[in-house]
């Protein structure tokens with residue numbers, strides 16, 4: 001009982017969030033707009049969690065996660081469109097291809113340090129974008145569609161535009177799995193090693209860590225998660241073209257994570273909620289056509305976060321909690337030792 | 349006495365600069381070998397060569413593992429050398445600043461376990477041995493310099509090395525803190541470790557060392573037991589100064 005209570009207490013924040021994500025879609029009734037938004041929030045938060053592993057935890061900046069996201073999307077679309085493969089199997093294929101690619105590419109790329117690595121990740125996504133825009137097998141410039149298959153509603157669930165709820169809850173369930181995975185990774189040997197590498201390569205090596213290996217593990221896991229996100233995205237959007245590999249897409253994952261809190265498992269989901277709420281309000285305000293304005297505003301926001309609170313919204317939150325905890329501990333200490341607080345000790 | 353590490357003709361160049369020139373000495377099993385010499389003598393460079401941070405220009409570093417098997421570790425990767433049982437600290441402290449003291453040490457302890465709970469247990473033992481238990485929840489970046497140096501040693505210890513290499517781990521500490529570190533080093537020796545210690549503070553190094561190696565401008569100028577070194581004229585000229593020379597003669 002005590003144990004269950006502790007688990008409950010330690011994860012209170014996560015449980016409240018989860019409850020909201022379960023209740024809100026039901027509460028808004030048949031409002032498909034809000035259902036769509038929640039699905040987007042979950043998908044981008046999921047890929048953000050993946051990006052957070054390699055960049056937030058292991059400290060290797062990737063500006064090219066659209067590569068793995070795009071592969072996840074194309075795997076589902078190509079297999080579904082051409083061979084009638086159900087999306088769930090397509091997603092598995094996407095995971096396999098993305099992790100293999102992450103392994104092959106990054107084993108080489110991780111010889112590069114810092115900015116050079118970041119630029120190389122960007123180049124990988126750009127190469128894929130160019131390749132997919134001319135490759136006729138995957139639809140070249142026209143992209144590729146997947147069609148709704150009314151004969152098998154369960155397996156082709158997402159394509160059903162009339163009812164988003166089942167797909168929303170499946171996306172939520174997958175997000176929860178990813179979240180739990182990332183949270184347990186953070187508290188595992190892997191997570192400790194990633195953070196050591198992030199803070200100091202030299203320290204990591206001096207205590208027996210092979211940074212190259214652990215960075216590749218992080219990238220493979222990260223790519224797998226991004227591919228799941230891409231697979232969900234294409235089922236929902238029903239169409240994908242080479243634009244999916246563009247820097248704009250990579251930057252969404254960066255943005256949601258950095259806004260919410262880099263290196264914090266809650267960061268991507270909080271960031272994604274804020275990103276979408278802002279994005280939507282701005283679209284309402286400025287209209288859909290002048291979409292440049294919201295990008296400028298997000299750019300400014302990103303700069304503010306990086307300069308003033310590099311740990312994002314969660315950083316502000318943590319600081320508040322810590323300050324309260326410290327104040328409480330201090331007050332308790334005073335009670336324990338009977339020492340008067342500052343300002344009242346003028347007797348001597 | 350048997351050696352655990354044998355350094356032979358080690359030479360390290362940075363461009364034209366000879367940071368280590370033809371240095372040879374042995375580190376005896378379960379001994380405390382101290383490496384001294386003025387600033388810029390090449391002590392840290394030698395650490396970096398032995399632990400694989402630098403590939404030496406020439407020379408050889410040999411290691412005998414627990415089973416007594418001879419291994420050429422010259423220029424091997426640092427993490428591999430650590431896994432063989434040689435761990436070092438850094439003269440310029442590199443505390444993992446976003447981690448607590450306990451987490452810093454657990455990171456080292458993970459070398460011998462995959463389980464977080466076991467790493468935590470191992471870390472607790474190290475926290476106790478190094479007197480850091482009361483500070484275990486403090487973030488690295490909030491520590492004093494003395495505490496950082498101690499965490500640095502503790503993190504290295506958590507990898508359970510056979511050979512611990514300490515680069516100026518007493519610099520900047522006060523008298524009591526130095527005494528604590530001296531006692532810790534002697535404890536570690538009593539527990540069977542071998543130590544290579546770089547230190548400037550003669551009063552601390554002389555009483556605990558089994559052997560002292562003196563470097564000057566990259567070259568080894570003397571090697572021997574502390575008393576002999578304290579009376580060696582070349583060493584005195586290069587490094588110690590008349591004051592310590594006279595003092596050690598009196599006693």
Ligand SMILES: Nc1ncnc2c1ncn2[C@@H]1O[C@H](COP(=O)(O)OP(=O)(O)O)[C@@H](O)[C@H]1O
Pocket residue numbers: 362365367385386387388389390391392393394
């Ligand atoms: N990475 C490096 N690149 C160039 N010169 C170096 C490097 N590391 C050390 N040196 C030079 O090598 C010499 C020995 O330095 P070091 O080993 O740090 O001395 P010590 O630790 O004995 O004070 C110094 O002249 C120093 O400037």
Ligand SMILES: [Mg+2]
Pocket residue numbers: 391392393439
């Ligand atoms: Mg030095």
